[in-house]
Every structure is written in C-alpha cells, then in structure tokens.
Amino acid sequence: VRLLALPKWDASMNAAKPLPPAKKIIINSIASLRWRAVRDLLEAHPGNVWIYLHETAWAMEKFQDLCPEGFETLKSVAAKTPMLSVSDGQKRFFESEYGAQHITVIRNTTQNANLDPENVQTEGKDDTSPAIIMVGTIQARKGPELFSKVADLAQERGKPWRFQWIGHETGDDELYLSRNVDWAGVLK
Numbered sequence: 001v002r003l004l005a006l007p008k009w010d011a012s013m014n015a016a017k018p019l020p021p022a023k024k025i026i027i028n029s030i031a032s033l034r035w036r037a038v039r040d041l042l043e044a045h046p047g048n049v050w051i052y053l054h055e056t057a058w059a060m061e062k063f064q065d066l067c068p069e070g071f072e073t074l075k076s077v078a079a080k081t082p083m084l085s086v087s088d089g090q091k092r093f094f095e096s097e098y099g100a101q102h103i104t105v106i107r108n109t110t111q112n113a114n115l116d117p118e119n120v121q122t123e124g125k126d127d128t129s130p131a132i133i134m135v136g137t138i139q140a141r142k143g144p145e146l147f148s149k150v151a152d153l154a155q156e157r158g159k160p161w162r163f164q165w166i167g168h169e170t171g172d173d174e175l176y177l178s179r180n181v182d183w184a185g186v187l188k
Contacts, residue, residue, distance in 0.1 A: 033070030129160040148178030
C-alpha cells in the first residue's frame with residue numbers, strides 16, 4: 001500500500017503530469033478532486049480506481065462552491081466510477097443526487113468486524129453507563145453543536161450517558177461546545 005500525499009506531490013494542484021501507476025487506486029474523499037491530475041485520471045475512466053466517499057450534502061454544497069471543476073468531474077463520472085461509502089444513507093444520497101450506480105458500503109466498525117474485544121485496552125474504568133463517542137475534527141460540518149445539545153438534553157433528563165468527542169479543534173470559535181462532553185482532543 002502506498003499513500004500519495006497530493007499536497008507534497010503537486011503543491012500547485014495543476015500539474016499536467018499523470019498520477020503514478022498502481023494496480024488499484026483509492027481516491028480518498030472528493031477533496032482530492034481539487035487536483036487536476038486526479039480529475040484527469042477519473043475522466044479517463046480507468047477500471048482500477050475507486051472514490052472513497054465520506055461527504056455529507058452540506059460538504060457537497062461547499063465543494064461545489066470551492067472547486068467547481070472537481071464538482072463537475074464527480075458529477076460526470078459518478079455513474080461509471082466504482083465508489084466506497086461509509087453508510088447506507090450516504091449510498092442512497094449519492095445514488096439519488098449524483099446518479100452513482102456502483103457503490104459498496106464499507107462501515108468503519110460493525111458488530112462482526114475484525115475487532116476482538118479481548119484486545120481493546122481500557123483505562124481501568126468499570127463504568128457500565130453507555131458511552132456516546134464521536135471521532136473527527138471539531139468543525140461545523142461534523143455536528144459538534146448537535147452532539148453538544150444532545151449531551152445537554154441527556155444531562156437535563158438525568159440519563160447516565162457519557163459523551164466524548166475525539167479529534168482536534170479546527171479553531172472555529174463560533175461553535176457551541178457543551179461542558180457535558182469530554183472534548184478529548186487527539187488520541188493515539
């Protein structure tokens with residue numbers, strides 16, 4: 001497995017050089033479509049390329065404004081390019097809104113995943129109250145305000161639930177972040 005860090009490979013985002021050859025290529029997120037080489041690759045419709053989607057409708061609207069060329073490329077290749085998505089809802093969204101026809105759902109964690117509970121480390125807490133955990137950067141599109149409001153509501157109603165958000169802050173000072181959430185920051 002080889003990771004190509006696009007910002008290092010082409011800081012200008014406009015290089016005409018093709019991406020290095022590979023047996024299989026996964027384009028991680030639509031943000032990669034900001035690079036001309038990625039758009040060129042997708043428009044050639046090779047059979048060894050998948051797009052890994054984890055964007056919401058909100059992110060798609062922002063992307064359309066941020067990178068109209070990338071947005072148009074996605075629209076034009078959606079019906080032909082195999083895609084991976086993180087949920088059934090996201091799959092339905094890309095099928096209905098963008099005509100995607102070849103989407104495989106790959107969930108981050110499932111009940112039958114290869115995660116062996118015996119190998120999970122704990123911090124010695126024997127707390128049986130439910131934990132609601134979010135992993136991701138703290139930014140508006142990820143929903144920290146909704147997460148905060150649910151934590152507040154649970155506290156008000158006396159629910160024994162613990163809320164934790166794991167991920168770094170992006171500096172968006174306008175967000176409401178509840179004191180009923182453990183904002184853990186980045187964890188290894």
